[in-house]
Amino acid sequence: MKIKEIIVVEGKSDTNRLKDCLGEVDTIETRGSALSDETIERIKAAQQKRGVIIFTDPDFNGNRLRTIISKVVPDAKQAFLPRNKAVPKKSDGSLGIEHAKDEDIKKALASIYTMSDLTDDYSTNDMIDLGLIGDVSSQKRREFVGDDLKLGYTNAKQFLNRLNMQQVSPQKLLAAVEKFDKGSTHDTK
Numbered sequence: 499m500k501i502k503e504i505i506v507v508e509g510k511s512d513t514n515r516l517k518d519c520l521g522e523v524d525t526i527e528t529r530g531s532a533l534s535d536e537t538i539e540r541i542k543a544a545q546q547k548r549g550v551i552i553f554t555d556p557d558f559n560g561n562r563l564r565t566i567i568s569k570v571v572p573d574a575k576q577a578f579l580p581r582n583k584a585v586p587k588k589s590d591g592s593l594g595i596e597h598a599k600d601e602d603i604k605k606a607l608a609s610i611y612t613m614s615d616l617t618d619d620y621s622t623n624d625m626i627d628l629g630l631i632g633d634v635s636s637q638k639r640r641e642f643v644g645d646d647l648k649l650g651y652t653n654a655k656q657f658l659n660r661l662n663m664q665q666v667s668p669q670k671l672l673a674a675v676e677k678f679d680k681g682s683t684h685d686t687k
Contacts, residue, residue: 503549506541511596519600531559533566545571551610553577556584556651557593575610578650609648620661628675639678646674
């Protein structure tokens with residue numbers, strides 16, 4: 499898998515993991531959640547020259563960094579790793595790309611997309627109607643649907659934004675919700 503773009507990751511361990519998995523790959527490391535002006539400028543320059551793929555950890559800080567970078571480089575490509583594919587082997591570790599299997603990293607990078615302008619096709623009421631907000635199982639439902647649609651892990655507000663930015667068709671959204679509903683019993687506690 500040869501990647502033309504420069505991949506934006508959080509740290510050195512993510513870079514090392516991508517190199518182990520993919521071979522030669524170029525990255526820009528944000529060095530944690532403190533995104534410096536210098537790093538933002540490097541990301542902007544990389545986007546103009548080769549393009550960038552934002553591939554941050556599927557946790558709060560990763561989503562925060564993704565949001566900041568997406569605002570300054572709105573045409574950057576996005577790659578998401580499901581939370582359950584980024585779990586560390588040790589119980590005291592944090593979620594991260596560095597813990598993912600090769601096939602999960604390759605799958606995430608094969609499913610990249612560019613976010614378009616916010617279209618506001620879906621509303622909060624739509625999310626309530628589909629049980630994605632306001633229900634005891636809403637979080638599990640969003641996690642399942644987010645993984646199925648390659649939206650990544652988000653809170654309710656970001657889930658709605660990503661549905662609209664990625665312009666997910668109503669048919670695809672409904673199919674993913676129905677898959678959750680038809681699946682084996684989902685623990686809602």
